[in-house]
Amino acid sequence: MSHRRISLLASQAFGSPGGIQTYMRLILHALEAEARLGEVFSLWDSDSDTDLQKWLQRAGSSAHCAEGNKLHLVSQCIRHARSDQIMVVGHLGLSPIALALKALGRIRGYVVILHGIEAWCELHGRNELALRLADGIVATTPFTRDKFAQMNELVPTRIAVLPLAIEQERFQGSYNAPRTRAVNEPMRVVSVARLDSGEQYKGIDHTIEAIAQLTERGVDASYRVVGDGDDRERLERLSQNLGVTDRVDFLGRVSDEELRKEFRQADVFSLPSAGEGFGLVYLEAMYYALPSIACPEGGAQHVIINGREGLQVPYADPGALADALERLGEPSLYEELSRRALEALHTRFSFDRFRQDFISIVDRIPCAE
Structure with a gap:
């Protein structure tokens, strides 16, 4: 050699x-x-x-x-x-x-x-x-x-x-065991992304629309968005128009410690994007044993395998996204995907x-x- x-x-x-x-x-x-x-x-x-x-x-x-x-x-x-x-x-x-x-x-x-x-x-x-x-x-x-x-x-x-x-020095307190869920437990969804008008393909708006649909179905779901940019005003206006401002929080840019806190407190990571070359943030979600929502588009389809580290949904389909989030409320499926996310982090990534x-x-x- x-x-x-x-x-x-x-x-x-x-x-x-x-x-x-x-x-x-x-x-x-x-x-x-x-x-x-x-x-x-x-x-x-x-x-x-x-x-x-x-x-x-x-x-x-x-x-x-x-x-x-x-x-x-x-x-x-x-x-x-x-x-x-x-x-x-x-x-x-x-x-x-x-x-x-x-x-x-x-x-x-x-x-x-x-x-x-x-x-x-x-x-x-x-x-x-x-x-x-x-x-x-x-x-x-x-x-x-x-x-x-x-x-x-x-x-x-x-x-x-x-x-x-994954760069482990950026994160602390990783999960060594899959997460668990109880039946009918509230669903806490998090996204981490730049909110730039040139990157609307990331699907933050579709996740807001999915949260609105879940609310109409009587599902207790909330959504926290980490990141900032010139598209934030449009997204905030969307949440107002859909009547979910009490369920959607825009946090702006946060410190590494605050980001770790958001991952620890979330149940699901959502980035139903059509333009990720890879999507490093999916690995960061895996570090905290979070199942992810992704799309079968771009490089993300090779990171989040459908039914393995999370669920894939068609791009720009809030209804399918809401269905996927509702499915993740099932404890057995949720815990299996959480286990596989950790496994992928320590093997493939x-x-x-x-x-x-x-x-x-x-x-x-x-x-x-």
Whole structure:
């Protein structure tokens, strides 16, 4: 097996709990654990970030941060890249830099990570060339792999799949046993999402409509929405129009401790979205043994398997969503899905699985020899 060091070219790795940033940190932790960490380059990270500095001190490493200046990032890469290292490119938008570095003999080869919606299209120009000439391509879900391959006329088998894993240091007090429910117990539903007008596909409005339908059926259900954005006013107005303001609470942005509290107090996590590249927040819900509601759209269909870690419902169908939430009131089904959510977290989405698979994928590409 190769023990070649691996460098990382990231858009951002620290300062945000987002899915792309989490994936970058998982790669860094994996390389640190395997003693394979090479040079680290980041477009948006800052040398003054305290989390970054803590990690660098622990890892005994350094990073080249451009603080948003792409020309500075290119300069840093040319100056500090190592010709004996493979570079993992954390976003396809940065792949032309790796292509140029390889052409200049500054790196041995490169692997590009595909996360989601940015890869669900036909590429052109330098991005297309950089992906076609990449030594390896990794997608976070089979959906993104297949969609990217179809849109860009690539053989899907050329693209490896490596899902995210949970960052356990962000959470405390995980559940070691499935949750239980009593018959006719109130249903507490939670969503965690950006409430941006450009991301209305996340289905927060459909969950509000489902809560209204459950109320009409006499089901005791409440809904708490964590997150903020310019779409919040529309969603609040919807809850007013449906007469469920006493059952729907908008919490805005919350601290990590408050988020943990919301997960602990909830019964079900709902994100019936049509546009998730993966949906890291589903893993966070699993961490608290919560069954989830998702849609058979995008990458989420591979994270929440229908009848396993939760239930899938058709997108934009509040009636089906209300039916699914009502079904989760059945103690036997609820407890089974809670058990399977925990099981998936510790198997399919564990850090050990991520670390082993990531190293295996990189070491299999020809330039790693």
